[in-house]
Amino acid sequence: MTGTTHSDALISRRVRRLETLLEERGIVTGAAVDEAIDAFLTGASAAGGARVVARAWTDPGFRERLLADGTEAVTELGLSAGGVQPQRLRVVENTAGTHNIVVCTLCSCYPVRLLGPSPSWYKSEAYRSRVVREPRAVLAEFGLVLPPDVAVTVWDSTSETRYMVLPRRPAGTEHLDEPALASLVTRNALIGTAAL
Amino acid sequence: MTDDRYAPGARVRTVHHDPPHHTRLPRYARGKRGTVIEPEGRAPLADVRAQGRDDWPVEQVYAVRFAARDLWGEGEHHVVLDLFESYLEDDQP
Numbered sequence: 001m002t003g004t005t006h007s008d009a010l011i012s013r014r015v016r017r018l019e020t021l022l023e024e025r026g027i028v029t030g031a032a033v034d035e036a037i038d039a040f041l042t043g044a045s046a047a048g049g050a051r052v053v054a055r056a057w058t059d060p061g062f063r064e065r066l067l068a069d070g071t072e073a074v075t076e077l078g079l080s081a082g083g084v085q086p087q088r089l090r091v092v093e094n095t096a097g098t099h100n101i102v103v104c105t106l107c108s109c110y111p112v113r114l115l116g117p118s119p120s121w122y123k124s125e126a127y128r129s130r131v132v133r134e135p136r137a138v139l140a141e142f143g144l145v146l147p148p149d150v151a152v153t154v155w156d157s158t159s160e161t162r163y164m165v166l167p168r169r170p171a172g173t174e175h176l177d178e179p180a181l182a183s184l185v186t187r188n189a190l191i192g193t194a195a196l
Numbered sequence: 197m198t199d200d201r202y203a204p205g206a207r208v209r210t211v212h213h214d215p216p217h218h219t220r221l222p223r224y225a226r227g228k229r230g231t232v233i234e235p236e237g238r239a240p241l242a243d244v245r246a247q248g249r250d251d252w253p254v255e256q257v258y259a260v261r262f263a264a265r266d267l268w269g270e271g272e273h274h275v276v277l278d279l280f281e282s283y284l285e286d287d288q289p
Binding site for chain 2: 088090105106132133134135136151152153154155156157158159160161
């Protein structure tokens, strides 16, 4: 894929051609397509995921509900996990002894509503093929070197469930309120390729 | 009472299929031993749906945990995949 921009990619050309045909035949209008994309992406950024994490760090009851049923729990914050198809959100928690990482080896499934559009490396062949095989080496390339006694679990989104990582709360943040905590949460921490 | 074939903790083996159409069982996890974590909810079988047919069965999808050693012959980590029931068989030790 090196040297290929997104708009040159075969799939992008196919989609554009398909859209053109649908418009020419009066099946759909360009405005309707734009509207659907806008509606889907409105408010979709990692800020949503960060708010969920900050709430889980400060509210033990919410944390429990989040880990038990992520789809339901995020609605308490007015957020939705849903995509174009019904999707289940499952939040996986990092602890002192465990670290979680999310991938989609088959394509690039991702909780867009809570994390915004996925980064290009998430969609890359290299990340998708290597992270299931050598997660520690991949994490080290992201600058995260885990102690050998931390157990690593890789979650491959092969069906309708989307995964988000609940990172560990950084030490020394006891005095911070929820918005300040949310501002510490990075997109990569929600994917599991960074710690905080 | 569910009609799920597998309960959490069940030892399973994935089928070793190589279909000419779309499937959600990645090549690296075919014919491998794993352990069911829990059911994820029922969904239309993607293998049939992706062929443009409308006779897809709705199956339970399970989160199944695999040891890296069983997938790659090495490594200490685990990989969890979401797999349709028909991808799984009872593991015969």
